[in-house]
Amino acid sequence: MPANASDPASPENGRSDPGPVVRFEQVTKRFGDLTVLDRLDFEVAQNEKIAIIGPSGSGKTTILRVLMTLVEPNEGVVYVDGEPLWHKPANGELVRADEAHLRKVRKNIGMVFQHFNLFPHMSVLRNVTEAPIHVLGRSRSEAEDQALHLLDKVGLGDKTDQFPSQLSGGQKQRVAIARALAMQPKVMLFDEVTSALDPELVGEVLNILRDLARDTEMAMLIVTHEMQFARDVADRVVFFDSGRVAEEGPPSKIFSAPENPRTQSFLKAVLDH
Amino acid sequence: MFDWITFTWDMEFALEILPQLLRAAWITLQATVVGFAIAVVVGLVLALARRGPRIVSWPVTFLIEFIRSTPLLVQLYVLYFILPLYGVSLSAFVTGVIGLGLHYGAYLSEVYRAGIEHVDKGQWEAAIALNFDRRRTWTNIVLPQALPPMLPMFGNYFIVMFKETPLLSAITVVELLQTAKIIGSRTFNYVEPYTLVGLIFLALSYPAALVVNRLEARFARQRQ
Numbered sequence: 265m266p267a268n269a270s271d272p273a274s275p276e277n278g279r280s281d282p283g284p285v286v287r288f289e290q291v292t293k294r295f296g297d298l299t300v301l302d303r304l305d306f307e308v309a310q311n312e313k314i315a316i317i318g319p320s321g322s323g324k325t326t327i328l329r330v331l332m333t334l335v336e337p338n339e340g341v342v343y344v345d346g347e348p349l350w351h352k353p354a355n356g357e358l359v360r361a362d363e364a365h366l367r368k369v370r371k372n373i374g375m376v377f378q379h380f381n382l383f384p385h386m387s388v389l390r391n392v393t394e395a396p397i398h399v400l401g402r403s404r405s406e407a408e409d410q411a412l413h414l415l416d417k418v419g420l421g422d423k424t425d426q427f428p429s430q431l432s433g434g435q436k437q438r439v440a441i442a443r444a445l446a447m448q449p450k451v452m453l454f455d456e457v458t459s460a461l462d463p464e465l466v467g468e469v470l471n472i473l474r475d476l477a478r479d480t481e482m483a484m485l486i487v488t489h490e491m492q493f494a495r496d497v498a499d500r501v502v503f504f505d506s507g508r509v510a511e512e513g514p515p516s517k518i519f520s521a522p523e524n525p526r527t528q529s530f531l532k533a534v535l536d537h
Numbered sequence: 538m539f540d541w542i543t544f545t546w547d548m549e550f551a552l553e554i555l556p557q558l559l560r561a562a563w564i565t566l567q568a569t570v571v572g573f574a575i576a577v578v579v580g581l582v583l584a585l586a587r588r589g590p591r592i593v594s595w596p597v598t599f600l601i602e603f604i605r606s607t608p609l610l611v612q613l614y615v616l617y618f619i620l621p622l623y624g625v626s627l628s629a630f631v632t633g634v635i636g637l638g639l640h641y642g643a644y645l646s647e648v649y650r651a652g653i654e655h656v657d658k659g660q661w662e663a664a665i666a667l668n669f670d671r672r673r674t675w676t677n678i679v680l681p682q683a684l685p686p687m688l689p690m691f692g693n694y695f696i697v698m699f700k701e702t703p704l705l706s707a708i709t710v711v712e713l714l715q716t717a718k719i720i721g722s723r724t725f726n727y728v729e730p731y732t733l734v735g736l737i738f739l740a741l742s743y744p745a746a747l748v749v750n751r752l753e754a755r756f757a758r759q760r761q
C-alpha cells in the first residue's frame with residue numbers, strides 16, 4: 265500500500281490538494297413557475313475573490329442565499345469544502361440535511377446583507393461578540409479583544425458603545441462586516457452591500473472591502489453593481505443571466521472584451537448609465 | 538322602585554368592614570398576579586407551538602380559538618366541577634388562577650404572535666448567517682426585540698384580567714366580590730360592601746391604567 269498512499273490522486277490524499285471551497289452541481293431553484301437557478305454548475309477555489317454581476321432577477325442573490333442556507337434548492341447538490349450542504353450522506357445516499365448538519369457545514373460561510381441586519385438591541389461591540397461567545401464558545405474577553413481589533417480595522421474603534429440606530433448607513437455596514445468576519449468563515453458572501461447606502465457613503469465601505477480582499481485568505485463572493493470595484497478586487501468576474509453563468513473570466517477579459525452578446529449589452533447599459 | 542330610605546352611607550359600618558375587604562383585595566391581587574404569570578408562560582408556549590409543524594400548530598390553533606370563543610365563567614365551571622370527576626381535585630383558588638391563566642394565555646398568545654411577526658425577517662437571516670442555534674435565536678435575538686413593544690398590551694390584559702377576577706366568586710373563591718356578598722348576607726347591608734369593592738377596584742386599576750398609557754406613549758414615540 266505505501267505506493268498507493270503517496271499517490272496524489274488517491275482519495276486518502278485528497279487533503280494535500282485543496283479542492284474548490286464551494287461547488288454547485290446542477291443546482292436548480294424554482295419559485296413557483298419561475299426557474300431562478302437553472303442546473304447551475306459553479307465552483308469557487310480556496311482564497312478566490314469572485315465578483316458576480318448580471319441583470320436584475322438573474323439569480324445573483326439566490327445563489328448566495330442557497331449557500332447561506334436561507335433558500336433550499338429544488339435539485340442538485342451544493343458542496344462546501346467537499347461536504348454536501350443541503351444533504352447528508354446516509355447509507356451511501358444523499359438525504360435531506362437536518363438542522364445539526366446545516367449548522368455544521370454553514371459555519372464555513374458568512375454573509376453581509378444589503379440592509380445590514382444588525383441587532384438593534386445590542387451595542388456595536390455586542391453585535392460583534394454575540395456569535396463568537398454563544399456560537400463558537402469563546403470567552404467574553406477573548407471575543408471582545410477580537411471585536412475591538414476588527415472594529416479598529418473597519419475604522420469604528422471609537423463606536424463600540426453606540427447602538428446601530430446611532431450610526432450612519434456606511435458605519436452600520438462596516439459593523440456588519442466586522443460581525444461577519446468575527447466568525448472566521450472560509451467563504452464570505454456580500455450581496456450588494458453598498459446599494460442601500462447614500463452615494464457619499466459607498467466609498468468608505470468599498471475601501472474596506474478592497475483592503476479585505478487583498479489581506480484575507482478567505483474566498484469572497486461579491487454581488488455588485490459597482491463595475492470599477494469589481495474590476496479592482498475580483499480574480500474572476502461571473503456574469504449571470506437567467507439563472508446560469510453566461511460568461512466568466514478575469515476582469516480584464518470580461519470588461520474589455522466580453523464575448524457573449526448578453527454580457528456586452530449588460531455592460532453597455534450599466535457603464536453608460 | 539328604588540328605595541331611597543335604605544340608600545344611606547353608614548361610615549362606621551364601612552370602616553368596620555374595610556379591613557376584611559382589604560384582606561379580600563389581597564386575595565384578588567394574588568389571583569391576578571399568579572393568573573397572569575401563568576398566562577405569560579402559557580401564551581408564549583402557545584405562540585411558539587403555533588409556529589411548529591402542522592401536527593402541533595393545528596390543534597393549538599383550535600385550542601386557542603376554543604378558549605377565546607367560550608366564556609371564562611364556563612371554563613371556570615368546567616375546571617371546577619369536571620376535573621374532580623377525573624380525580625384531579627384542586628382548591629378553588631388554584632382552579633381559579635389556572636382558569637384565568639389558560640384563558641388569558643390564549644389572548645396573550647396572539648399578542649406574542651404579533652410581536653414576533655413584527656421582528657424584521659432580516660434578523661432571522663442574520664441569526665442563521667451567524668450560525669446561532671434555535672434557542673439562542675429566540676432568547677438572544679428575536680424575543681428581546683419582540684417583547685418590549687408588547688408590554689402595553691400585556692398591561693392592558695393585566696388590568697382586564699384584574700377586573701374579571703370577581704368571576705372566581707362563582708367557584709367559591711373568597712375574593713373581593715364574594716367577601717362583599719358574605720358581608721351583605723350577614724348584615725343585610727349591601728350598599729357599603731359593594732361600594733367599597735367598586736372603590737377598591739378603581740383605586741387599583743386606575744393607576745395601573747395610567748402606567749400602561751405611559752408605556753404606550755413611550756413605544757409610540759420610539760416607533761417614529
Ligand SMILES: Nc1ncnc2c1ncn2[C@@H]1O[C@H](COP(=O)(O)OP(=O)(O)OP(=O)(O)O)[C@@H](O)[C@H]1O
Binds near residue numbers: 326
Ligand atoms: N422568495 C421568493 N419568492 C418568489 N420569488 C422570488 C423569491 N426570491 C426571489 N424571487 C424571484 O427570483 C428571481 C431572482 O431573484 P434574485 O433576487 O436572485 O435576483 P438578483 O439577480 O439578485 O436581482 P437583483 O439584481 O434585482 O437583486 C426574481 O425574479 C425574484 O423576483
Ligand SMILES: [Mg+2]
Binds near residue numbers: 324325326456
Ligand atoms: Mg439581488
